Amino acid sequence: MLKKISKYWWCQMLGWSAYFALNWFYYYTLDKSVVQLSDFINLLIFIALGILATHLFRTLINKRNWVTYNSERQILLFFAMVAGTSVTVYISYNSLMYFVYKYKQEDLVRALISPFVISFIWWMIYYIWHYIERNRSSQVDQLKLETTVKELELKTIKAQLNPHFIFNALNSIRALVDENPQRARTAITELSNILRSSMQSEKAETVSLENELNIVKDYLALEHIRFEERLNVQYDIDPDTLELQVPPMMLQTLVENAIKHGISRIISGGSVYINSSLKGMQHVITIENTGQIIENSINGHGFGLQSTRQRLGLLFGSRASFEIRNKDEHTVEATVVMPLL
Template identity: 75%
Template structure:
């Protein structure tokens, strides 16, 4: 039963009850009324009752006019009007029943009105503060929901761009094998099928385990090894503790593809790709090194695959993650991804 009572009614009941008890406490202790008579209690009950009625009626009135949409200046005027109106209604009801009809008190009218204005001012001040805090809280929640929706849409857009980008590159690799070696081309198609199957399984996920991502990378490199043969050497150094850590799907594959396309494929003698995953403090560090050099301006960290890597890291981890690609020495390019431990 109590769960069905909303916050407003709880505040009304508890607030006016507290006012009643505070007055009784002062009557018994501060003013040393050792035994307030029945008239005192009845007089107090009537005052509380009409204060309750007045504030509730004016609250219902302003809700009909959507007062929360008013600007600050109009809300100040509304506050003054509510304080004055509810104070007068409260005192008129109390005066008519408590003083005029029942003669329960001889308090001067000026004192009674000031008392009514004071209590209704406090009531409306607390009411406005409550709604101000509640609007701010809801605004923050709505903002977080909006940011989450935008992030999800951006991630889906990037994924939608990544998959065709990868497929076209893979098909170009297979096309080069069709005339040269049909058997190898068939093997390459099988490898591509495995990659696409794994990619589809992780399509809806924002992150996947590094182990799953490595499986895609290994299939991709197996496909590329058919084309490059002995010109491509791959070396892994993976900390077992990092295999279950979460990474953006297709991120590692995109960086390895970038190393092959812009590094190994441009060198006649070929080269090597080194993939390292390790823990450094509270960070997961992935390093990809490949033979080659960053020379062209359009590849100085601004290719599509590299941009998508930065965007996804930013969307998922914010400033806690980073990505950097540079010439490590005269023969090697190094790409480094740093992510926080989830």
């Protein structure tokens, strides 16, 4: 039976019981006058009216969905509830006192002090409680949303190591088996490293740039088997950035995008330039490749690129950015800016 009572009513009962106990303690210890039965009844009437008034006003603001109000309106609503509750208790209590005892309160200000103080304390506790609850609920929902998004992104990113790349790599390895067995064995190791990193990427939110670069080098080594002299790769990596954290498979996704939508579409091939540097309190990664972004093409709106933006937003918020553009008539530039953790 007790389990069915809501937290709200538990707080009502405990709060008003504490108020009753404090008043009774005052009557018996500090107040020198004789306590009569009518004092006990009057106190119970005041408490009953307090419970009724606070509950009615609470029901009113819940029906009007006050939770959605902004901070300024919340403050105004708070004082309106305090004033409304205290005036309601004062009028109803004094009306009953006049009806039963023919007693009329002469000092209006003094008579309002007690209902006002009680109402102020009641609504202050109520607002603080709901403020904490809303924040906690919002944080939990946000964490659940971020976790879901990250899981979906990571699963899709693993799929971004698309079958075409794997088939091309396997065909290249098969061609090397007789021609260059040692290189074929190395290529198999490079492919297994990439697949292993793809499977393990969901276990961590970030990895070091050095680890990410190792995967990119394995990936480009496999692509070099296919493109041979048509693919030229250059690295310009600041050693101070190697231990910095980046989203897993992000760099590999951007390099794959450069190969797939840039180099592979040019008969003569082209170059991929990878730069990592520090600029103030920011870590900047730049990938340049031969090619051009065609308006409304997948280059600017593919899932891999959208996923990169979303993951950067989840990890760093507005402090991180991602941009891909045509640097000139022959080069595409992708730039990732992340804050130093």
